[in-house]
Amino acid sequence: MSNKSSSFQTIANGEWVIAGMGNARQKKLLGSPRFEQMVADLSGNLTLLDHGRSDMQGHYRFWAIIQSINSAVDRFFNSRSGYRAQFYYSKKNGAQANRYAVSEISKKVLALLNGNERRTCGGSWVQASLCNPNSKVWIYQGSWLRYKRLSDRNLEVGRWHSKNHRSSRAKKLTLWSRLTPSDENRLVLKGGYVTSAGRALPQACLAKTMQTRSKELFLYGFT
16 A cells, blocks of 8 residues: 555555554554654664674674663554555565665764774774665564564554464464564664775674565565
């Protein structure tokens, strides 16, 4: 279902089924604003909790744990025009949504980092990592994922919950995709792996490519 005032999509109510939660929250997730507005709501309320870098084969990836308000994270992750909904519509659309969200959130993170960078996370290097095409944003996987409470299993999407998913990983991702945490207010922003000089790690060296990630989100709703 197209949203004429947005570059992104809103999934039809009959496809994006949410049940088992309060009416007020359900109404917000099913009547959510444009994707661009959700990203703006997140970015406008961001605080930086932690940041650093991880390494792989002489290349380094910037990461940041960021915090926003619960309701903004809830809509971004769980609503029918949110981040996962864009991947449900198509892998291409999801990848576009990820790039847009990374770009907008990175602007705020870079501003928050200005003058507060760690020694290993200089501003120009952080920018190179975040501008890498393998950059991504995702909800912080806290206790809600570990416990997988029945009260959080509110999302029913036909393709994601097909009984034809047979591999152990597919079944695990399918279970996790049902989860709609309401009390998580953190996100994780990760750049791509680059050298200290900003040279990117070859795609062949990545454990999971962005194409694989997009495919998992399209098929199973989680990654």
